[in-house]
Amino acid sequence: MHLVSHPDEVKVVSKRFGKGATDLDRYLALDGYKAVQKALGMQPDGIINEVKNSGLRGRGGAGFNTGLKWSFVPKQSAKPKYILCNGDESEPGTCKDRLIFEHDPHAVIEGVVIAGLAVGSHTGYIYIRGEYRYLSNLMQKAIKDAYARGLLGKNIFGSGYDFDVYWHGGAGAYEVGEESALMESLEGKRGIPRIRPPFPAVVGLWGGPTVINNAETLASVPHIILGGAEWYSNLGTPKNGGTRLFCLSGHLNRPGVYELPMGYNLKKMIYEVGGGIPNRKKLKAVVPGGSSTPVLTADEIDAPMDFDSLMKAGSMLGSGGVVVLDETTCIVKFALRTMKFYRHESCGWCIPCREGTDWLEKTLIRLHAGGGLKKDIDNILYLSENMLGRTFCPLGDAAAMPTIAFVKKFRKEFEDHLEARPCAFEAAGSVERLPVMA
Amino acid sequence: MRFSDEFEGRFSEMLSHYPTKRSVLVPTLLYAQDEVGYLSDEVIAELATRLDLTELEVRNVISYYSMLTTKARGKYNVQVCTNISCMLRGAEEIFEHCKKRLGVGPHGTTPDNLFSLEEVECIGACSWAPAVQVNYDFHENLTVDKMDQLFDECKKEGTQLRNL
Numbered sequence: 333m334h335l336v337s338h339p340d341e342v343k344v345v346s347k348r349f350g351k352g353a354t355d356l357d358r359y360l361a362l363d364g365y366k367a368v369q370k371a372l373g374m375q376p377d378g379i380i381n382e383v384k385n386s387g388l389r390g391r392g393g394a395g396f397n398t399g400l401k402w403s404f405v406p407k408q409s410a411k412p413k414y415i416l417c418n419g420d421e422s423e424p425g426t427c428k429d430r431l432i433f434e435h436d437p438h439a440v441i442e443g444v445v446i447a448g449l450a451v452g453s454h455t456g457y458i459y460i461r462g463e464y465r466y467l468s469n470l471m472q473k474a475i476k477d478a479y480a481r482g483l484l485g486k487n488i489f490g491s492g493y494d495f496d497v498y499w500h501g502g503a504g505a506y507e508v509g510e511e512s513a514l515m516e517s518l519e520g521k522r523g524i525p526r527i528r529p530p531f532p533a534v535v536g537l538w539g540g541p542t543v544i545n546n547a548e549t550l551a552s553v554p555h556i557i558l559g560g561a562e563w564y565s566n567l568g569t570p571k572n573g574g575t576r577l578f579c580l581s582g583h584l585n586r587p588g589v590y591e592l593p594m595g596y597n598l599k600k601m602i603y604e605v606g607g608g609i610p611n612r613k614k615l616k617a618v619v620p621g622g623s624s625t626p627v628l629t630a631d632e633i634d635a636p637m638d639f640d641s642l643m644k645a646g647s648m649l650g651s652g653g654v655v656v657l658d659e660t661t662c663i664v665k666f667a668l669r670t671m672k673f674y675r676h677e678s679c680g681w682c683i684p685c686r687e688g689t690d691w692l693e694k695t696l697i698r699l700h701a702g703g704g705l706k707k708d709i710d711n712i713l714y715l716s717e718n719m720l721g722r723t724f725c726p727l728g729d730a731a732a733m734p735t736i737a738f739v740k741k742f743r744k745e746f747e748d749h750l751e752a753r754p755c756a757f758e759a760a761g762s763v764e765r766l767p768v769m770a
Numbered sequence: 771m772r773f774s775d776e777f778e779g780r781f782s783e784m785l786s787h788y789p790t791k792r793s794v795l796v797p798t799l800l801y802a803q804d805e806v807g808y809l810s811d812e813v814i815a816e817l818a819t820r821l822d823l824t825e826l827e828v829r830n831v832i833s834y835y836s837m838l839t840t841k842a843r844g845k846y847n848v849q850v851c852t853n854i855s856c857m858l859r860g861a862e863e864i865f866e867h868c869k870k871r872l873g874v875g876p877h878g879t880t881p882d883n884l885f886s887l888e889e890v891e892c893i894g895a896c897s898w899a900p901a902v903q904v905n906y907d908f909h910e911n912l913t914v915d916k917m918d919q920l921f922d923e924c925k926k927e928g929t930q931l932r933n934l
Binding site for chain 2: 412430503506518580583589666676
């Protein structure tokens with residue numbers, strides 16, 4: 333289900349999609365669990381170096397070198413060490429981990445075990461968001477099957493190494509996708525972020541050193557161990573190894589999840605892979621990496637999709653969610669819907685985020701409804717800029733960064749909503765008009 | 771109070787997965803809610819006792835997670851995603867249609883307790899938008915017509931079950 337393909341795709345993480353790999357025998361026939369066996373014969377530092385040299389960077393959005401992250405875990409620890417797979421996928425525009433769990437759950441388990449061997453951990457947790465109940469069921473079965481075959485538990489593959497993997501489920505919370513909130517949630521609490529330092533690699537779950545990686549990151553690891561760092565690295569661009577799952581959505585003829593090399597051109601991704609814009613409409617803007625990443629205008633899309641190039645372009649590669657907006661989209665309304673989301677998801681722990689998202693949503697509602705004042709536009713920038721870097725977790729930044737870009741790049745559209753003018757993109761009378769406040 | 775054998779089996783197995791009892795709380799709340807329909811005072815008291823927590827600590831956690839509820843919902847909880855990717859492909863129209871067809875607003879339940887309606891945030895169906903979840907089932911690439919078919923099927927199934 334959900335599968336599409338394009339000749340430019342390079343299938344690594346998705347290579348077993350649609351091949352019945354949820355079944356353990358099928359998975360084993362498709363090179364399954366060979367990477368764990370290989371890793372059992374390697375030194376922990378050897379595994380870390382292989383992953384480091386592959387150029388694999390965190391697919392959740394931060395883009396930190398995975399091997400380097402693993403190397404921060406202390407070799408000796410009085411407390412148990414843990415591997416935590418982040419499958420709380422909930423960044424708007426992102427639906428890739430869902431496909432990995434649906435088609436290749438054992439690859440995630442394998443990635444967790446290899447991460448465990450690399451850092452000397454004996455326990456891993458796979459956290460799946462509550463809405464993905466059918467995937468949690470699939471994962472529970474996959475884990476049970478792997479135990480029954482001796483691939484998990486005591487003395488895996490007769491190596492003398494013990495490794496346990498458990499599933500865990502959420503219950504609806506975007507913020508829990510942030511690593512420290514994820515740990516709080518797994519410990520049975522509200523997903524309030526923790527202050528750092530100390531970082532999870534040193535003090536994480538129940539105080540023990542913890543590696544937290546996105547599901548796609550971990551599902552990439554077995555392929556790197558089998559294919560080698562050099563092979564994987566060469567699939568992408570320098571410093572951005574490998575491939576990634578791009579989730580194409582919005583105004584496209586062929587939306588879908590496609591696996592493309594890192595550094596693939598965004599314009600080509602939209603017009604060739606995604607099939608271009610329906611109904612001969614013109615492109616207006618692209619949100620390149622999930623709702624928290626600053627928007628790109630139609631003039632800015634001739635860019636390679638890798639972490640560094642998008643940073644240079646003033647945005648971020650984020651979670652791989654490419655949201656395409658055609659010329660009929662009202663940017664003010666789009667900014668408003670984005671802010672409504674962040675206001676809903678803010679946990680309220682940090683005042684700049686709690687108050688900022690609420691005020692920004694109210695201001696945008698008023699502006700979109702024709703009740704805005706000229707100073708509201710600068711106020712949006714002022715509020716957003718004062719949220720940046722002032723919160724425990726990046727949710728505040730995630731709300732502020734795209735908002736700043738919407739205003740700076742489409743200021744005229746905001747101004748066009750002033751002085752009780754109706755939104756030009758809505759059918760007449762469809763937006764309830766609010767009075768201009770004094 | 772009594773939960774199903776399946777619930778009890780999962781619960782005792784999960785307790786062995788973590789160094790602290792409390793860690794089972796979030797997924798357990800959701801499974802309990804699925805059985806009872808909502809997190810009743812009785813469920814909260816029971817889980818608090820089992821996990822050595824105060825009822826307040828349990829309620830504190832419930833209020834954080836958007837899927838958890840202390841109020842009863844309809845048999846079919848229709849959750850319409852209106853976040854950005856769905857919005858661009860007509861989610862608002864779907865949501866308006868649901869409100870009209872069911873005659874209820876957000877968080878409303880129909881008088882026959884068959885349907886309740888919620889506007890939800892991104893459910894991870896962006897490339898197959900617009901999408902809704904009815905309970906845990908995903909319905910994607912929706913149109914108003916497909917939404918109507920879905921309502922008809924639920925209504926038929928719900929009525930049959932009731933007449934058994």
